[in-house]
Amino acid sequence: MRIDxxxxxxxxxxxxxxxxxxxxxxxxxxxxxKVTNIRDHTHDKHHTVDDYPYGGGAGMVLKxxxxxxxxxAITADMSxxxxxxxxxxxxxxxxxxxxxxxxxxxxSQYSRLVLICGHYEGVDERLREHLVTDEISIxxxxxxxxxxxxxxxxxxxxxxxxGVLGSEASAIDDSHATGILEYPQYTRPPEYxxxxxxxxxxxxxxxxxxxxxxxxxxxxxxKRRPELLDKVNLTAEDRQxxxxxxxx
Ligand code: ADE
Numbered sequence: 448m449r450i451d452x453x454x455x456x457x458x459x460x461x462x463x464x465x466x467x468x469x470x471x472x473x474x475x476x477x478x479x480x481k482v483t484n485i486r487d488h489t490h491d492k493h494h495t496v497d498d499y500p501y502g503g504g505a506g507m508v509l510k511x512x513x514x515x516x517x518x519x520a521i522t523a524d525m526s527x528x529x530x531x532x533x534x535x536x537x538x539x540x541x542x543x544x545x546x547x548x549x550x551x552x553x554x555s556q557y558s559r560l561v562l563i564c565g566h567y568e569g570v571d572e573r574l575r576e577h578l579v580t581d582e583i584s585i586x587x588x589x590x591x592x593x594x595x596x597x598x599x600x601x602x603x604x605x606x607x608x609x610g611v612l613g614s615e616a617s618a619i620d621d622s623h624a625t626g627i628l629e630y631p632q633y634t635r636p637p638e639y640x641x642x643x644x645x646x647x648x649x650x651x652x653x654x655x656x657x658x659x660x661x662x663x664x665x666x667x668x669x670k671r672r673p674e675l676l677d678k679v680n681l682t683a684e685d686r687q688x689x690x691x692x693x694x695x
Contacts, residue, residue, distance in 0.1 A: 506568025539593030564593030
């Protein structure tokens with residue numbers, strides 16, 4: 448997978464991209480990430496990327512030309528490489544569709560993504576109308592720019608690319624991957640300060656353990672995020688458990 452990130456603050460990506468899962472994915476040739484500075488695609492002496500909004504109002508607006516030209520510089524090779532496959536051009540903005548595991552899965556199916564980090568108070572609307580094909584928000588709060596949002600999206604997406612995680616199973620069990628929250632986990636020692644690990648986990652009985660995991664996931668989801676249970680496929684056994692818990 449190749450991910451292009453267009454930003455005014457490329458240095459923000461340096462450390463995250465050279466650490467952990469990003470580095471591993473790049474080292475394994477599963478991922479190529481290219482961060483491009485939008486400011487490098489300006490032509491005036493001051494490298495202007497923003498300007499006052501027409502009609503007045505607070506703050507500055509990201510100009511269209513440098514963003515269009517940055518993308519055109521990047522996509523010069525894209526048409527040759529990718530043929531007719533459409534590449535999502537995603538603007539990170541609080542106005543976008545709310546990011547979720549489902550969207551991460553959807554994006555992980557593409558071989559190439561372009562992420563544009565908005566900045567200032569807004570972007571020229573013509574970017575939305577004529578360049579961007581998707582807009583994503585990582586939550587109902589406002590950041591100064593799309594950089595951290597782009598990192599969030601990138602990490603959630605690449606961990607779904609086969610081979611990026613050490614163990615594929617760890618992604619499958621994750622909270623939200625299953626639609627419900629992850630069950631409690633324990634590791635050694637079996638007793639710490641008098642607090643013991645649930646006996647079932649030490650039993651070696653895989654069927655019992657699997658049942659316990661499922662039950663605990665449901666208990667947790669019902670307590671913390673009950674609305675998630677409306678969206679997942681539940682077995683008859685799950686439903687009985689939920690009825691019991693609701694009555695208790
Ligand atoms: N840029 C500023 N705030 C943002 C948010 N919540 N999500 C994505 N991009 C943003």
